[in-house]
Amino acid sequence: MAKSKKKDPPVILITNDDGVSAPGIFNLVEAVKDLGKIIVVAPDKPQSGMGHAITIGNPLRLHPVHLFEGIEAWQCSGTPVDCVKLAVDKILHRKPDLCLSGINHGANHSINVIYSGTMSAAVEAAIESIPSVGFSLLDYSVEADFSAARKYVRIIVENLLKNPLDKHLILNVNFPAVPDSLIKGMRICRQAYAKYEEDFLERNDPTGKKYYWLTGKFVNFDKGRDTDVWALEHNYVSVVPVQFDLTNYVLKDKLQKTWKL
């Protein structure tokens, strides 16, 4: 229908869950800053493990920050999902062409996708019909080497700007913590079935009352060669397309037969 192609550069919203001053988001901005008009709206503090939390009972704050040269950036007092909602409604006043989240410091493969603020920001964007990608590097260190990650971020973003695929697109991209020379390429994967086996650390406060710290061991039950965990263990960049329709259709059919409603 549209013969007059729009010439404006694509608008790319960038967020994360480690906070606006984390090295990961700096590296994400650096990787793509010449590919469109970049706007950063990210939490003012670490928000790891916030999942798809939104702020209901409290007001939110937005403050401009001067962290990225020549790029409009805001810090938000809320969760990663709040950042996406506020960015679209109060800063951009339009849908960006793409939303990028990360680069997260630490893995978001397998079941981590559910706990991850990085991925939840991407999911929120896709609910809003904004194609989105969450990026994570399997290295928690603030001194992590993002150079290989940056190379692949660029390949993926250029690809998606040329061929957006789907307005509800969500990609969960994880990078192995190895130098670029050891990375074998990208693999399209499914989410591995893995989980954490919790073992809360129990301590007593000065008055003798107990408190608990969440700790846990990651356990992968899924040896499939088509999983993200397999890909990462074999030095591939894992790319898992994600969806927000959580309906279990197999169980739906089974229930319809079993319950005979």
Add this chain to the structure above:
Amino acid sequence: MAKSKKKDPPVILITNDDGVSAPGIFNLVEAVKDLGKIIVVAPDKPQSGMGHAITIGNPLRLHPVHLFEGIEAWQCSGTPVDCVKLAVDKILHRKPDLCLSGINHGANHSINVIYSGTMSAAVEAAIESIPSVGFSLLDYSVEADFSAARKYVRIIVENLLKNPLDKHLILNVNFPAVPDSLIKGMRICRQAYAKYEEDFLERNDPTGKKYYWLTGKFVNFDKGRDTDVWALEHNYVSVVPVQFDLTNYVLKDKLQKTWKL
């Protein structure tokens, strides 16, 4: 394999996201208390909209509470997902046979499943191989009438105790806010594609600085008669089987063809 059937009553873990003192959880306990050994572990304050958030940077507290006659109950300082993790690891020291979450004050149909603390607690249980059900009533009032909901909770729980179906079972059950006499029965549904159109309320604090309150209009784009929204609008109890594998398999195939890796 097991000829000696276990005679112990099933252990049922009950949680919610409105807090341990909400009427909804009281009604849930009342509905099922004679069907097994009940343990309540729920947040000490409202945790609506917390999604799948977990508490990473802070310790957690657990306190016994005497709210339900003859039933062991604890309040937890964390999120609904924290409650499930702590209950299994530090209170039960085993997996319960079933986890029930709710009854939530307010709808968790369609996209709400993603933001809902009620449903995230159920999802967490299922990740742990504990079949689980989240219940929600389409009435925010603290004076809501839970009598019809209680009837159906009982039917569903009796059914699942007799026939557990799947260790990763998650059901998202919503009740229309109408008297029992108007409810037409239960329907197995898929999650409707609907979303919130945000319209943040903008205000100035006493120093003139802006702050924002999240508000939004629920918009349903999905007119399918097999959706939860349709069922609820037509006075059915909606039952959506939910999964935690978020892989978009359709897009996975498409990407594999398009990206030619």
